[in-house]
Amino acid sequence: MRVKPFELLTEEGKKFTHTDLYGKYTILYFFPKAGTSGCTKEAIDFSNEQFEETQIVGVSKDSIKVLKNFKEKHNLKITFLSDSEGTLHSMFDVQEGQKTIRSTFILDRWGFVRREWRKVKVEGHVEEVKRELLNMIKEDLSLNKYIEWRRARRALKRDKIPREELEILIKAAHLAPSCMNNQPWRFVVVDDENVLSKIHETLPSGNYWMKNAPVLVAVYSQRKLDCELSDRREYFLFDTGLAVGNLLIQATxxxxxxxxxAGYDPVKVKNILNIPEDYILITLIAIGFLGDEAILSEKHRKIENTERVRKDLSEIVKWNV
Structure with a gap:
């Protein structure tokens, strides 16, 4: 769930909206009533714990005045929101009748709820929230594991892939950005054995392994489908590449x-798939589940699990030239 638009007032009477949640981690917690023993202990625990790069936001139906007095009395390091009309209470479903269910939510920098606790027991709760938060931040600020794991592997099983799952891959590709939202990418998803066998005949010997793929996706486009800009910037290839990148990560x-x-006879494949002559068949993507490396040639077995080789960052990036 992502937080929907809202606008409330803090204990200082300042406006606080959903946009104040963006760009930072937020611990958003709901409590029944300021000044009661449980709510006081919870607020003090949150205030005493060190939460780096994270804002703590407490929500109750108390008035601004009550929340301000509560914060000052206990020297609390929390932003309090007065939700007297129950706007956020309803959004987060933390009410039973008129009673507030003590609840805590961790929101990421986009305002998505990533962790939640309901019917909270105060003792030890803040420590648990901090552990989960630190793990979440570590995960978020690490290299995406699917980008890191993705490899152009060749050992594929022949197992069929449900079309509804293939459709998800295409949807992921279709969500890529493009110049002026032109969406120049086009796809043909091939899972019919007769059509696959025809495409197999267009492959060079080095791409023998593709014959095990239960699905081939033909990706094609045309320069007129996208922006044609100065200095030879024909965006259809770039934007279609972005779409393919989305598909690869979703597949992983x-x-x-x-x-x-890139190894196939593009003219023959276009004829097989009825792709118009004036379109460029940019790539074929072999899709399947990982299989037994024994089906590969000796050369490909050696490189299937070798360390990924990348140039040093100093060779490919400059800062503020």
């Missing part, structure tokens, strides 16, 4: 190998 997340290749 779903447990598939997705391996784009």
């Amino acid at each position: 997340q779903m447990g598939f190998v997705a391996h784009p290749v």
